Amino acid sequence: MNNELFWWQTGVIYQIYPRSYKDTTGNGVGDLRGIIEKIDYLADTLGIDAVWLSPFYPSPMKDFGYDVANYVDIHPLFGTLDDFDELLEKAHQRGIKIIIDFVPNHSSDQHPWFQESRSSRENPKRDWYVWADPNHLSPNVGLSEGGGYPNNWLSVFGGSAWEWDPTTRQYYLHSFLKEQPDLNWRNPEVKAAMFDVLRFWLERGVDGFRVDVAHFIMKDPEMRDNPPASREQLSFHRPHGEYDSLEHLHDKGHPDAHGVYRDFRALLDEYSTSSARMSVGEIHIFDWGEWVNYYGNPAEGLEFHLPFNFSLLKAPWEAQAIRQAVEDHEGALPSWAWPNYVLGNHDEERIATRYGVEQARVAAMLLLTLRGTPTIYYGDEIGMTDVDVPPDQQLDPFGLNVPGLGRDGCRTPMQWSQEPNAGFAPKEVSQLWLPLADDWGQTNVQNQLDDLTSMLSLYRQLLAIRKAHPALQWGSYTAVDGVPEGCYVYQRQGAGQTLFVVLNFTGGPQRLSLQGDGLILLSTHLDRTGPENLRALDLRANEGVIIQPGS
Numbered sequence: 345m346n347n348e349l350f351w352w353q354t355g356v357i358y359q360i361y362p363r364s365y366k367d368t369t370g371n372g373v374g375d376l377r378g379i380i381e382k383i384d385y386l387a388d389t390l391g392i393d394a395v396w397l398s399p400f401y402p403s404p405m406k407d408f409g410y411d412v413a414n415y416v417d418i419h420p421l422f423g424t425l426d427d428f429d430e431l432l433e434k435a436h437q438r439g440i441k442i443i444i445d446f447v448p449n450h451s452s453d454q455h456p457w458f459q460e461s462r463s464s465r466e467n468p469k470r471d472w473y474v475w476a477d478p479n480h481l482s483p484n485v486g487l488s489e490g491g492g493y494p495n496n497w498l499s500v501f502g503g504s505a506w507e508w509d510p511t512t513r514q515y516y517l518h519s520f521l522k523e524q525p526d527l528n529w530r531n532p533e534v535k536a537a538m539f540d541v542l543r544f545w546l547e548r549g550v551d552g553f554r555v556d557v558a559h560f561i562m563k564d565p566e567m568r569d570n571p572p573a574s575r576e577q578l579s580f581h582r583p584h585g586e587y588d589s590l591e592h593l594h595d596k597g598h599p600d601a602h603g604v605y606r607d608f609r610a611l612l613d614e615y616s617t618s619s620a621r622m623s624v625g626e627i628h629i630f631d632w633g634e635w636v637n638y639y640g641n642p643a644e645g646l647e648f649h650l651p652f653n654f655s656l657l658k659a660p661w662e663a664q665a666i667r668q669a670v671e672d673h674e675g676a677l678p679s680w681a682w683p684n685y686v687l688g689n690h691d692e693e694r695i696a697t698r699y700g701v702e703q704a705r706v707a708a709m710l711l712l713t714l715r716g717t718p719t720i721y722y723g724d725e726i727g728m729t730d731v732d733v734p735p736d737q738q739l740d741p742f743g744l745n746v747p748g749l750g751r752d753g754c755r756t757p758m759q760w761s762q763e764p765n766a767g768f769a770p771k772e773v774s775q776l777w778l779p780l781a782d783d784w785g786q787t788n789v790q791n792q793l794d795d796l797t798s799m800l801s802l803y804r805q806l807l808a809i810r811k812a813h814p815a816l817q818w819g820s821y822t823a824v825d826g827v828p829e830g831c832y833v834y835q836r837q838g839a840g841q842t843l844f845v846v847l848n849f850t851g852g853p854q855r856l857s858l859q860g861d862g863l864i865l866l867s868t869h870l871d872r873t874g875p876e877n878l879r880a881l882d883l884r885a886n887e888g889v890i891i892q893p894g895s
C-alpha cells in the first residue's frame with residue numbers, strides 16, 4: 345500500500361440518487377433508511393469505498409432536489425437528520441465514506457433567503473441574488489412587461505436566464521430553472537453563509553462534497569452579452585440547440601471562482617486532521633487548460649481534489665478516441681494532480697444505453713482499470729438501461745422544457761429483485777415515482793448474484809481485482825502501441841506489479857500480438873482465466889481482459 349495516498353485516490357466512488365435507491369416508507373420514493381438497509385450490498389457485495397448522495401435537502405423538487413430550500417436539513421421524503429447521522433455512522437463502521445451534494449450556484453426560489461431578497465429592493469438580502477434592470481436598448485433579446493432582458497444569457501433548461509419580478513420591477517438571474525435563482529457569490533455575506541453550511545455538514549462528519557455546477561458561481565461582473573458560438577459547443581449535458589448557439593464566455597467559468605474554491609479547500613483542510621475531507625467539482629469545461637485550473641495550484645492554493653472529468657462521456661466510443669481522451673487527460677494534469685473518470689450519472693444516458701449491453705462490459709473494465717478515481721452510477725453495475733418514460737409520466741423539467749432532453753430515463757428505480765416493485769418499494773405500493781424498466785424481472789441484483797457471468801459479477805470481480813492490485817489503484821499508465829485499430833491496450837505498473845488491460849471495442853474478433861506469456865486474471869465474458877500465449881492473443885467480440893504478464 346502506498347501510505348502517501350488518500351482514500352479518495354485509491355478508492356472507488358458510487359453515486360446514489362436517493363429518490364431511486366430503496367423506498368422503505370411506501371411512498372414510491374427512495375429514502376435514507378433505504379440506503380442504510382443496503383449498506384451490506386455497498387460494503388460486501390460491491391466493495392465500493394465511498395458513496396456520493398445526490399441532494400436530500402428540503403426542496404420543492406422542481407429540479408428534484410437541485411433546488412434547495414434549506415441547506416441544513418433533510419427533506420421529510422428522505423427522512424430526518426437522525427437518519428442521516430445513522431447512515432453516516434453505519435457507513436463509517438463499514439469503511440464507507442459519505443460525499444454529499446453541495447449546490448452553491450442557486451437555491452430554490454422558496455429558500456427564505458430568496459423570499460427576503462425578492463420582498464423589496466431595500467431588503468438586506470436583496471444583493472444575495474443577481475438582480476438587474478431591464479435593458480431598454482436590447483429589444484432583440486426579448487420583451488416582457490418590464491422591457492428587454494438585461495442581456496442575452498440563456499438558461500441551461502431553455503429560454504432566457506432572466507425572470508421578471510413584477511413586485512420589485514427588476515429581473516433576477518437563473519442559469520437553470522426560474523425556480524432556481526442564482527446566488528450572488530460576489531457578496532461576502534453569501535460566501536460566509538454558504539461556508540457555514542459546509543461547516544454544518546463537516547461537523548456532522550461528512551467526508552466530502554460533490555459541488556454542483558461549480559464553475560457557474562462567478563459570472564462577468566459587467567454582465568456582457570455572450571457572443572454567437574463560433575465553434576461547436578460541447579454541451580452542458582446533452583447537445584441542445586438554443587443554448588449551444590451562444591459561446592458561454594460571460595455567464596459562467598469566470599476566473600474569480602478560483603478564489604472561492606481556494607478558500608473552500610482551506611476549509612476542508614482545516615477539518616482533515618483525522619481523515620481527509622475531499623471535494624469533487626462538477627465542471628463541464630472541455631478546454632483542458634481551463635479545466636485543470638480547478639485543481640488550483642500549490643503556489644496560490646489548491647482547489648478541488650478532483651474536478652470531474654467528463655471527457656470519456658463526450659468522446660465517441662471507439663478505441664482510438666477513448667485512448668486519446670485518456671491521454672489528453674493524463675497530459676493535462678500536473679504531476680501532483682490526481683486523475684478521475686466517470687461514465688454515467690443522473691444527467692446522462694446510461695452506459696448500457698449509449699454503448700449497448702455488450703460494450704457496457706468493456707466500459708466497466710476501462711472505468712475500473714484506468715489510473716484515477718472511478719465514479720460508478722447506481723444501477724450501471726447490473727447493466728440498467730434508460731427507460732423510455734411515456735410522455736404523461738415524464739417529470740424532469742429539462743425534458744419538459746426542451747423535448748428530447750429529459751433525464752428521467754436514467755433515474756428510474758434500482759432493480760433489486762423479482763419481488764413486486766423490483767424490491768425497490770414495499771409490494772403494496774401501486775405507483776413508483778418513475779416507472780421501472782421493462783426488463784426488471786431479469787435485470788436485477790438478486791438474479792445477477794446467482795449468475796456467475798452477469799454484469800454484477802463482472803463489477804464485483806473488477807472491484808476485487810482493483811482492491812487487490814496496487815498497480816491498478818495507483819500504478820503508472822502507459823498505452824501499448826501497434827495493436828489492431830479497434831483495440832485499446834495499456835499497462836499499469838506499480839508496487840512491483842505489472843498488468844495489461846486489453847480492450848476490444850468492436851463487435852468482431854481481434855488477434856493481438858503482445859510479448860511473451862501471461863495469465864488472464866479476468867475476462868469481461870467471465871468464462872476464462874489462466875495461462876495464455878500473448879504473442880497470439882485472441883479476443884472475442886466485445887471482450888476485454890486483464891492480463892498479468894510472465895508465466
Ligand code: GLC
Nearest residue numbers: 407410520556557626690691
Ligand atoms: C447539475 C446537476 C443537475 C441539475 C443542475 C442544476 O448539473 O447534476 O442534475 O439539474 O446541476 O442544479
